[in-house]
Amino acid sequence: xxxxxxxxxxxxxxxxxxxxxxxxxxxxxxxxxxxxxxxxxxxxxxxxxxxxxxxxxxxxxxxxxxxxxxxxxxxxxxxxxxxxxxxxxxxxxxxxxxxxxxxxxxxxxxxxxxxxxxxxxxxxxxxxxxxxxxxxxxxxxxxxxxxxxxxxxxxxxxxxxxxxxxxxxxxxxxxxxxxxxxxxxxxxxxxxxxxxxxxxxxxxxxxxxxxxxxxxxxxxxxxx
Amino acid sequence: xxxxxxxxxxxxxxxxxxxxxxxxxxxxxxxxxxxxxxxxxxxxxxxxxxxxxxxxxxxxxxxxxxxxxxxxxxxxxxxxxxxxxxxxxxxxxxxxxxxxxxxxxxxxxxxxxxxxxxxxxxxxxxxxxxxxxxxxxxxxxxxxxxxxxxxxxxxxxxxxxxxxxxxxxxxxxxxxxxxxxxxxxxxxxxxxxxxxxxxxxxxxxxxxxxxxxxxxxxxxxxxxxxxxxxxxxxxxxxxxxxxxxxxxxxxxxxxxxxxxxxxxxxxxxxxxxxxxxxxxxxxxxxxxxxxxxxxxxxxxxxxxxxxxxxxxxxxxxxxxxxxxxxxxxxxxxxxxxxxxxxxxxxxxxxxxxxxxxxxxxxxxxxxxxxxxxxxxxxxxxxxxxxxxxxxxxxxxxxxxxxxxxxxxxxxxxxxxxxxxxxxxxxxxxx
Numbered sequence: 001x002x003x004x005x006x007x008x009x010x011x012x013x014x015x016x017x018x019x020x021x022x023x024x025x026x027x028x029x030x031x032x033x034x035x036x037x038x039x040x041x042x043x044x045x046x047x048x049x050x051x052x053x054x055x056x057x058x059x060x061x062x063x064x065x066x067x068x069x070x071x072x073x074x075x076x077x078x079x080x081x082x083x084x085x086x087x088x089x090x091x092x093x094x095x096x097x098x099x100x101x102x103x104x105x106x107x108x109x110x111x112x113x114x115x116x117x118x119x120x121x122x123x124x125x126x127x128x129x130x131x132x133x134x135x136x137x138x139x140x141x142x143x144x145x146x147x148x149x150x151x152x153x154x155x156x157x158x159x160x161x162x163x164x165x166x167x168x169x170x171x172x173x174x175x176x177x178x179x180x181x182x183x184x185x186x187x188x189x190x191x192x193x194x195x196x197x198x199x200x201x202x203x204x205x206x207x208x209x210x211x212x213x214x215x216x217x218x219x220x221x222x223x224x
Numbered sequence: 225x226x227x228x229x230x231x232x233x234x235x236x237x238x239x240x241x242x243x244x245x246x247x248x249x250x251x252x253x254x255x256x257x258x259x260x261x262x263x264x265x266x267x268x269x270x271x272x273x274x275x276x277x278x279x280x281x282x283x284x285x286x287x288x289x290x291x292x293x294x295x296x297x298x299x300x301x302x303x304x305x306x307x308x309x310x311x312x313x314x315x316x317x318x319x320x321x322x323x324x325x326x327x328x329x330x331x332x333x334x335x336x337x338x339x340x341x342x343x344x345x346x347x348x349x350x351x352x353x354x355x356x357x358x359x360x361x362x363x364x365x366x367x368x369x370x371x372x373x374x375x376x377x378x379x380x381x382x383x384x385x386x387x388x389x390x391x392x393x394x395x396x397x398x399x400x401x402x403x404x405x406x407x408x409x410x411x412x413x414x415x416x417x418x419x420x421x422x423x424x425x426x427x428x429x430x431x432x433x434x435x436x437x438x439x440x441x442x443x444x445x446x447x448x449x450x451x452x453x454x455x456x457x458x459x460x461x462x463x464x465x466x467x468x469x470x471x472x473x474x475x476x477x478x479x480x481x482x483x484x485x486x487x488x489x490x491x492x493x494x495x496x497x498x499x500x501x502x503x504x505x506x507x508x509x510x511x512x513x514x515x516x517x518x519x520x521x522x523x524x525x526x527x528x529x530x531x532x533x534x535x536x537x538x539x540x541x542x543x544x545x546x547x548x549x550x551x552x553x554x555x556x557x558x559x560x561x562x563x564x565x566x567x568x569x570x571x572x573x574x575x576x577x578x579x580x581x582x583x584x585x586x587x588x589x590x591x592x593x594x595x596x597x598x599x600x601x602x603x604x605x606x607x608x609x610x611x612x613x614x615x616x617x618x619x620x621x622x623x624x625x626x627x628x629x630x631x632x633x634x635x636x637x638x639x640x641x642x643x644x645x646x647x648x649x650x651x652x653x654x
Contacts, residue, residue: 056363057363
């Protein structure tokens, strides 16, 4: 249907245009903002393709999660002289080489899609309804759908190992946050025993930045 | 809706000998315009009414009358007068501001809060009132709602004012934290209904108030309270409105804004309030179903009349009225809280989220799961959700026609069939 093509072109143009704007602007905050628009347009492409879940995932994880943190970080670090980026010539060359290599890889993958090669037996695959779930994804969710259902094997899937790995990653992250925590002076450390570090770290960071922005280095941290 | 419009247009142009096929593009464009217009008007008119209501409620709580003069006895037109005043105000921008981001920021908030209404159903049954029925509507609404924070962060940063920057940083820290318990709370009704489709989540609560998810077990009651607290925080309302704490930050993130741009922030705030309240009503408070069963076999309410035609439409209108009543009631509670509670400090806000709301939501999630395993039929007897069967049958027959004409197959037709969860029975014990 022609409306699909029109909307696809629109979303694709927005995504590509703002992706290029990310590269060509030198203002860090605007870069982050253009990235928001580009990734939102990508999620629009997913919605257009009927992949609602992937589109909402894109919005929640990349746009709503990662980019909020990115802008948060940019806001905290991009003071006066760091707002404008001036890459050196060698950096531009290196980035250009890397980008060109990735472009070649993507282009070869795109050209290699069998259903794009015109009519033929492979193009007939387009008429088959697309699967919304694959065996490996269902296996990760706890259901094994591959193989013979009556072979008497354990069909519980990979949910438990998956969850264990997730919790393990969380523990690693918490440990990293603890190790990377800003060491305060000995006096304030004695008053503030470790524990509840995530919250304390966030508060410390806010208090620090407020102190920097207010130009008053004597500001104390918030009472706990 | 689009085939109906095309059918009506076909009837019209039939007089001059032309014809319009049922899947013509013009019907889809008109349907989209009508639906978008309705949603925009819901947000705009809702904002008008809620700002007036907020003034009246604030007045009553503070033992005064609130607006009384503009537009008659109750000051109905006070918000319109405010809007006219805002239109005529000078539009200022600080010279050191980032002009592009400063201009764009208010629109992002409005766009995000209005876009989330796209997936929100206003009445259920086989022919729900919803712009786009998504299988993952809960997830979509929460994801889009999370985008609103960009408006505040960008506004705060681009203003080049330290008050604005303080407000934006507080908001970023607060929103990122409160999304965790909010998501955990929204999972519980999704688990009880077995679907992320808001229409299904609403329709499994049919029958009476004892079927509402909030009364399913003690844990869901706590989860509802935690959800409402976190929703209040995520839409940046008092007592969590640290981002615009006027006693310490002048105006917070909107210190440098004036006129219409300033009012866009408030339009976004009030429509998000309505959005999270309607979501709470759908997830926990029985959605469009009334408190007592009426009509259909004693288990449906008038809002869930099954069938086509005028009866179904009128039933859906009643369901819409029921849902809006619940939503507005929750919005009024938010206003009541705002004018009764003092504002929290930033460390208290983070403590509330990380030390109370998140663990409470996690424990209640486990508790609700265990309860569901122990008492699959709920504490009180619960009909074995006949509506679900009807809906899935209807989806493949007349109601599914519209979905198929848009190239979207019904969910059951594709993918792998999921085996039932062990230990979870889909039928209530007799």
